[in-house]
Amino acid sequence: MELGKFLTAPEYGFVIVTYRDIFQSAALEKSRFGEEYRKLSAVIKMDSGDIKKLGVVEGDTVVVKNACGKVVVRVEESGYDVPHQGVAYMPNSPWSNSLVSADTGGTGVPKYKMIKVMVSNARGEAITGMM
Amino acid sequence: MVNCLNKNYYVCTGCALLCDDIEVEVSGDHITKIKTVCRKGFSRIGGCIEPMPCTSDGKSVDITTAIKDAASILMNADNPLIFGLGNSTSGAQKQAIELAKRIGAVIDDSSSFCQGPIIEAILHEKIHTCTLDDVRNRADVIVYWGADPSNSHPRHLSMHSYFPRGEERQHGWEDDRTAIAIDVRRSHTAKICGNRFYQIPLHTDAFLIEALIDALSGKVPKVPFEYDIKKILELANVLKKAQFGVIFAGLGVVYSIGDMGTMTRLMDKLNEVSNFHLIPMMGHYNMRGFNQNLFEATGYFNRVKFEKRENGFDVKHGVDYSIMEVLNTKKTDAALIIGSDPMSCLPRSTAEYLSEIPLVSIGPCENFTSRVAKVTIPSALSGVECGGSAVRMDGVKVTFEPMIKTARLSDEEILKRIMEAI
Numbered sequence A: 001m002e003l004g005k006f007l008t009a010p011e012y013g014f015v016i017v018t019y020r021d022i023f024q025s026a027a028l029e030k031s032r033f034g035e036e037y038r039k040l041s042a043v044i045k046m047d048s049g050d051i052k053k054l055g056v057v058e059g060d061t062v063v064v065k066n067a068c069g070k071v072v073v074r075v076e077e078s079g080y081d082v083p084h085q086g087v088a089y090m091p092n093s094p095w096s097n098s099l100v101s102a103d104t105g106g107t108g109v110p111k112y113k114m115i116k117v118m119v120s121n122a123r124g125e126a127i128t129g130m131m
Numbered sequence B: 001m002v003n004c005l006n007k008n009y010y011v012c013t014g015c016a017l018l019c020d021d022i023e024v025e026v027s028g029d030h031i032t033k034i035k036t037v038c039r040k041g042f043s044r045i046g047g048c049i050e051p052m053p054c055t056s057d058g059k060s061v062d063i064t065t066a067i068k069d070a071a072s073i074l075m076n077a078d079n080p081l082i083f084g085l086g087n088s089t090s091g092a093q094k095q096a097i098e099l100a101k102r103i104g105a106v107i108d109d110s111s112s113f114c115q116g117p118i119i120e121a122i123l124h125e126k127i128h129t130c131t132l133d134d135v136r137n138r139a140d141v142i143v144y145w146g147a148d149p150s151n152s153h154p155r156h157l158s159m160h161s162y163f164p165r166g167e168e169r170q171h172g173w174e175d176d177r178t179a180i181a182i183d184v185r186r187s188h189t190a191k192i193c194g195n196r197f198y199q200i201p202l203h204t205d206a207f208l209i210e211a212l213i214d215a216l217s218g219k220v221p222k223v224p225f226e227y228d229i230k231k232i233l234e235l236a237n238v239l240k241k242a243q244f245g246v247i248f249a250g251l252g253v254v255y256s257i258g259d260m261g262t263m264t265r266l267m268d269k270l271n272e273v274s275n276f277h278l279i280p281m282m283g284h285y286n287m288r289g290f291n292q293n294l295f296e297a298t299g300y301f302n303r304v305k306f307e308k309r310e311n312g313f314d315v316k317h318g319v320d321y322s323i324m325e326v327l328n329t330k331k332t333d334a335a336l337i338i339g340s341d342p343m344s345c346l347p348r349s350t351a352e353y354l355s356e357i358p359l360v361s362i363g364p365c366e367n368f369t370s371r372v373a374k375v376t377i378p379s380a381l382s383g384v385e386c387g388g389s390a391v392r393m394d395g396v397k398v399t400f401e402p403m404i405k406t407a408r409l410s411d412e413e414i415l416k417r418i419m420e421a422i
Helices: A022-030 A035-041 A048-053 B039-046 B063-075 B090-103 B116-123 B132-138 B156-161 B188-196 B205-216 B229-240 B251-257 B261-273 B287-298 B323-328 B348-356 B411-421
Strands: A012-019 A043-046 A061-066 A069-077 A087-091 A115-121 B002-004 B007-009 B023-027 B030-035 B080-084 B106-108 B141-145 B178-183 B197-199 B245-249 B276-280 B304-309 B312-317 B334-338 B359-363 B375-378 B388-391 B397-400
Touching (some): A022 A035, A022 B039, A043 A048, A048 A069, B030 B039, B063 B090, B063 B334, B063 B359, B080 B090, B080 B323, B090 B287, B090 B304, B090 B334, B090 B388, B090 B411, B106 B323, B116 B261, B116 B287, B132 B156, B141 B188, B141 B229, B156 B245, B178 B229, B245 B261, B251 B261, B261 B276, B287 B388, B334 B411
Parallel strands (some): A012 A087, B080 B106, B080 B334, B141 B178, B141 B245, B178 B197, B245 B276, B334 B359, B359 B375
Antiparallel strands (some): A061 A069, B023 B030, B106 B304, B304 B312, B388 B397
16 A cells, blocks of 8 residues: 555645746637647646655646645646746646735736745646636 | 738737738638738637637527627626727727716726736826837847747747848848847747846846846946846946837736836936837737727726716726726626636636626637626627727737628627617
8 A cells, every 4th residue: 555645745835927828829719628728728837856846747737726726737847947946837827817816905916927826746636627 | 901912911910919911811701821920820810619609598599689688787787897808999999988988887908907007107108119110120129028929929029029120220130139038037038039138036127127227327236136236237238328229018027016117217217328118018909909099088098987977977997996806896796798708817716706797798709708608799800800900019000801701790890789779
């Protein structure tokens, strides 16, 4: 019996910054409900050191959550030349927006590029479906 | 549509660049070939695989019934909301503003949570701006700040800002132009800028702005994070020597600095020592059109409420009438969404309220919002199935003709018919 699967996966704090991706934008124009859009949206790009720390490899899923919501998305290595431990990137999509706070601090502008979350190994859990 | 060398050129409505050199081949009512467009535009013009159905209460209905039911929802609401319109023609936007007056609605668009502060500064002439044609012909120093047009506006660099050999830039990007990226990550655009990429920590843009103002004023710049001061001095020097400089401001810098006060001061300083302009990287093809049309009608560019009075209406404006606040406070009791998908682009916990109220969704394609709407009305895809006009990201008006015919009504015609039914 694998004892590890009964233990809670450790959680680590991250700040998510959202970005635009032309391939994801093109997929959105074609179908918001299609597999291609889901595949290109439900992604988190992380520093290689953070991926190792979480005990996952590229292509595995992780749980990303905070008080606003929880999504399971696929991990990708960012490939950026400057290390960025603790900062992760997600394409702007319903998956990232599930984690954005409704509280705008009186500005009317959500913090789309400053989303504080906890991330853990999803241990094979499937990517979250949207509608 | 432009006719040149016996070829017809169309306008792409995939983003606010409104590229006007698109060629298509048509067979009957179908587009069989699309030339010149970027990946995003190709996908837009090619159309979606889930067109918007015409429904009311989940049942298929004819367009007249859907319009009647939409009108009924809006008439019976005490605090209706009209949102979207960034993907609609200026004609449709003006019609929506008239509808908002008639029903006493809040009217807002996505500039409310993205490029609003820059547009406000430009419309109030607080920031020096220019056109993309000026950039193509004259710009020698181009700054992509918190912007990644290689992904968001794919032909920006090739058509306007970096690669063209403009009138005064005949030696092109190799000798005549310097491209600079300021960002928190090495984006695809930053890669093109090579060693002119200035990577800064998250939410430190305002500190860099202050440091640049100091450097341009002959003071020693300081920033509260680890950074090579020589790089800031070097950047300030390049900006100072510009003959025609332009900053393309993306959401990265807009969200980071909050209000435009610091950016306005940098622009003022730059124009004391150099010649600089700023253009907002507007996303939807006619977001700027909405802002300008509402500004002309009310003096405000977004977040407006028309409050009905016995003889007319009062115009109210402010954060209380932003889509975020009217949904968070659950003040609205019915909504009309046009060419937009707030269930997808707003924080989920805010947008979910839309599924609790009577909702009308108008657009060419099904989306997350239309799937919770009480009434859905299919409309023609503007630029492809209907013509009109729009305002490019730099404020230039662009008119366009449809590429193909359709039986679907335009947003403008639908809104007109809703008005008639009220």
